[in-house]
Amino acid sequence: xxxxxxxxxxxxxREGFRSILERDPEVQxxxxxxxxxxxxxxxxxxxxxxxxxxxxxxxxDGIAATAAICADPLLPATRVIVVTTYELDEYVFGALRxxxxxxxxxxxxxxxxxxxxxxxxxxxxxxxxxxxRRVIGAFARSRPxxxxxxxxxxxxxxxxxxxxxxxxxxxxxxxxADRLNISPTTAKxxxxxxxxxxxxxDRAQLVVFAYECGLVTPAGP
Numbered sequence: 001x002x003x004x005x006x007x008x009x010x011x012x013x014r015e016g017f018r019s020i021l022e023r024d025p026e027v028q029x030x031x032x033x034x035x036x037x038x039x040x041x042x043x044x045x046x047x048x049x050x051x052x053x054x055x056x057x058x059x060x061d062g063i064a065a066t067a068a069i070c071a072d073p074l075l076p077a078t079r080v081i082v083v084t085t086y087e088l089d090e091y092v093f094g095a096l097r098x099x100x101x102x103x104x105x106x107x108x109x110x111x112x113x114x115x116x117x118x119x120x121x122x123x124x125x126x127x128x129x130x131x132x133r134r135v136i137g138a139f140a141r142s143r144p145x146x147x148x149x150x151x152x153x154x155x156x157x158x159x160x161x162x163x164x165x166x167x168x169x170x171x172x173x174x175x176x177a178d179r180l181n182i183s184p185t186t187a188k189x190x191x192x193x194x195x196x197x198x199x200x201x202d203r204a205q206l207v208v209f210a211y212e213c214g215l216v217t218p219a220g221p
Contacts, residue, residue: 006031
């Protein structure tokens, strides 16, 4: 069962998301939050698998709440999907910087929301189709290149580097396995080892690392 917390200051949105998600027998909405401060408190209390997080909320906004959740050592398995009405680069950058595993727009189809929760629960990264590689590349360029990036990159084997590139291209473990002629289990193992070596919380952060260290070249503006 995938346990979900919904964080949005609009009761109608929370009710709609609950109705959509609980049509999936493998998903259970275990809690709701009315603002970012509440979202952090509820998440710490319930320790869900997924938090579906709005951006614009009173007291603490969704980006700050996401950062608090992702940095909490007591919540290593909790993943955040940021959902907003606004397709703004600053929100995407903020969500990625905070450690979010997914970014979606509120005009998505119900099936897409259910699929997003399932994907992120399995460790996949997720961005709305309209959020392109250019946006992630711009995010990576906006951050100063930390000296430890080269050290982390040096820890990866050639095969692990190849797998990280495929992850950055948006491939799933099954697609990586097919592309590299390895088993899905082996692909999953390579991804996990790469994440561990470069200290990436999940696949979304592994994608950011791929751009930051130069394994993947950002597209032009």
